[in-house]
Amino acid sequence: MGLKIVSAKFGFVLALYATAFSAYAGDGKLLGAGGLISIEGSAGGGISPWAVIAGYNEADQCSALAASARVETDDYQLQTNSVAIGAYNRVELSFTRQNFTIPGGRLGLDIIGAKVRIAGDLIYGPYPQISLGAQLKRSSEGTTLSALGIADQKDVDLYASVSRLFLSGPLDRSWLVNATMRATKAQQTGLLGFSRDRKWVLEGSAAMLLNRNLALGMEYKSKPDQIPGLREDDWKDVFVAWFPNKNLTLAVAYVDLGSIAGRKNQNGYFFTLQGQF
Amino acid sequence: MSLNRLFSLVSVLALLSACATVRTPTLYDDLGGKAGVARLVDTLIAKYRADSRINDLFNETNFEYFSERLNEYICLVSDGGCEYTGLSMEEAHSGMDIKEREFNYFVEDSQAAMTEVGISVGVQNRLLKVLARDHGAVIRQ
Numbered sequence: 001m002g003l004k005i006v007s008a009k010f011g012f013v014l015a016l017y018a019t020a021f022s023a024y025a026g027d028g029k030l031l032g033a034g035g036l037i038s039i040e041g042s043a044g045g046g047i048s049p050w051a052v053i054a055g056y057n058e059a060d061q062c063s064a065l066a067a068s069a070r071v072e073t074d075d076y077q078l079q080t081n082s083v084a085i086g087a088y089n090r091v092e093l094s095f096t097r098q099n100f101t102i103p104g105g106r107l108g109l110d111i112i113g114a115k116v117r118i119a120g121d122l123i124y125g126p127y128p129q130i131s132l133g134a135q136l137k138r139s140s141e142g143t144t145l146s147a148l149g150i151a152d153q154k155d156v157d158l159y160a161s162v163s164r165l166f167l168s169g170p171l172d173r174s175w176l177v178n179a180t181m182r183a184t185k186a187q188q189t190g191l192l193g194f195s196r197d198r199k200w201v202l203e204g205s206a207a208m209l210l211n212r213n214l215a216l217g218m219e220y221k222s223k224p225d226q227i228p229g230l231r232e233d234d235w236k237d238v239f240v241a242w243f244p245n246k247n248l249t250l251a252v253a254y255v256d257l258g259s260i261a262g263r264k265n266q267n268g269y270f271f272t273l274q275g276q277f
Numbered sequence: 278m279s280l281n282r283l284f285s286l287v288s289v290l291a292l293l294s295a296c297a298t299v300r301t302p303t304l305y306d307d308l309g310g311k312a313g314v315a316r317l318v319d320t321l322i323a324k325y326r327a328d329s330r331i332n333d334l335f336n337e338t339n340f341e342y343f344s345e346r347l348n349e350y351i352c353l354v355s356d357g358g359c360e361y362t363g364l365s366m367e368e369a370h371s372g373m374d375i376k377e378r379e380f381n382y383f384v385e386d387s388q389a390a391m392t393e394v395g396i397s398v399g400v401q402n403r404l405l406k407v408l409a410r411d412h413g414a415v416i417r418q
Contacts, residue, residue: 028378030385058378089377124380124412168406172399211398212388 026086026276028058031212031243032176033122033165034086036251037067037274040135040189041082041096041113044161045219046253046270047235048203050178051131051163053117054094055086055276056246062087064277073257073268077101078191090117092133097140100191102261108140109190122176128164135159137190150193157184174209176217187227188260199224207241215241233258237270249274304407305357307400314357318347320394324386331382334373354407366414375416384409 035043035052044050046069055063063086071078077100084094094113100106113135120127138154139145145153159182169175180203185194201224207217221235239253253270260266308314322344326332335343346369352359363369384405391401 028376028381030381058376058381060376061378124409166406167409168399168402172402174402 026055026057026061026063027246028061029056029089030123031246032209032215032241034063034276036241036249036272037065037069037082037084037094039069039071039078039080039096039098039270039272041067041080041084041094041111042115042133042135043084043086043092043094044178044180045205045207045217046237046239046251046272047255048178048180048205048219048221049113049115049133049135049159049161050176050180050205051117051120051129051161052122053086053089053092053115053131054084057086058089060088065274066277067272067274069270069272071255071257071268071270073255073260073266075103075263076260076266084113091115098191103263105144106141107144107191110138110140111190112136122163123165123167128162131161131163133159133161137186137194139190139193145193148192150187152185152194152196155185155190155194157182157186157190159183169208171208176205176207176209176215178205179203184224186224187230188223188232192227192230192261195224195226195228197226199226207239213243215239215243217241230262231259233260239270247276249276303357304355304400304403305352308351308355308396308404309394310357311352313394314348314351314355317390317394317396318344318351320390321347321387324390324393325383328382328386331379331386334375334379351404355404366411367418370415370418373418375418377416380412380416 034055035050036046037054038044038046038049042049043052043054055065057063065084067082069080079099080096082094082096084092086092092115096111098109100108115131115133117129117131119130122129135157142153159180161178161180163178165174165176167174182201182203183198184201185198187193187195201222203221205217205219207215209215218238223232223234225232235257237253237255239251241251243249251272255268255270257266308317322340326335346363349359349361353361388401
């Protein structure tokens with residue numbers, strides 16, 4: 001009896017989802033307004049979350065997305081695979097697996113992300129879009145971290161983002177501007193574990209839409225820099241994002257990740273491909 | 278000599294008056310003035326009517342009337358100096374319950390129409406910016 005009720009409820013929820021997904025594929029936002037799936041899974045730029053909700057869903061739509069990104073610097077490789085759901089331009093859930101190849105070994109991080117739009121709108125009305133988000137991070141290569149003497153292997157990043165797309169900004173182009181405040185204990189975003197103390201860091205991005213399909217932008221991500229015995233630098237990048245349609249997004253970036261685990265001047269390339277279903 | 282001076286004076290005055298009448302082009306001018314906007318409105322309406330995502334909203338529309346008001350309205354918001362004789366945005370969309378996504382479909386169709394009539398991306402953005410101010414008055418009425 002109880003099982004029947006549970007399965008009926010489950011069936012109802014499934015039917016609700018199926019209806020939500022099939023009725024509208026999530027095409028209600030303007031091209032580019034869903035941002036990218038960042039390397040941490042949250043919609044935004046390449047390395048920083050924005051207030052936007054993943055995908056092209058508007059108030060009565062849902063979207064499912066998958067993204068794969070690769071960062072290659074002089075000494076390291078980071079491969080990230082993400083899935084995300086954006087619902088009603090209100091809520092975003094994501095899961096990301098990061099594989100970090102280091103000289104002579106590998107590290108990894110699993111990230112569950114959640115974001116809620118709490119106020120405003122990206123484009124319309126008097127107020128910019130404001131969202132709150134969380135990223136639950138857990139090392140997937142705990143033994144390697146333990147061998148390196150890093151005890152804290154999971155924690156939560158909390159952030160607040162403000163985003164606005166100005167339809168006609170400088171040069172008569174559309175501009176997207178974002179600022180994110182993050183409270184974090186993560187060392188190199190968690191790939192090197194977590195510290196004792198939570199620190200506030202600021203992340204900023206600006207992108208200019210050259211036309212409907214092509215954006216040119218830059219990002220700056222402050223880092224806590226509190227890894228014992230190691231220097232951690234701020235991250236920056238310049239990127240080009242291409243939105244050929246609402247199902248496909250590609251971006252390439254030149255990244256400057258500074259010093260990572262004792263190896264200086266980690267510059268390189270970032271490439272990401274994402275699809276919406 | 279005095280004739281020369283008179284000529285100089287006339288020339289300077291002519292130049293000054295020329296300067297005085299030179300004005301920076303308005304958005305309306307950049308849209309091609311009356312003829313440009315008329316062509317744009319024809320293309321806009323054709324795009325809206327062809328779009329199955331939104332054309333149900335025009336089931337009861339008198340297109341001749343709609344076209345005239347849209348010409349006036351675009352002229353007004355693009356500083357073309359026209360008088361808009363239609364209903365307020367709230368009244369005009371009352372009972373239509375236009376959704377957020379539908380507003381964006383209109384934006385997309387408008388972009389396609391502007392591209393089709395040869396309006397540059399920059400001028401498109403300037404028009405979209407002024408029209409987007411009506412978002413709150415248009416949706417969910």
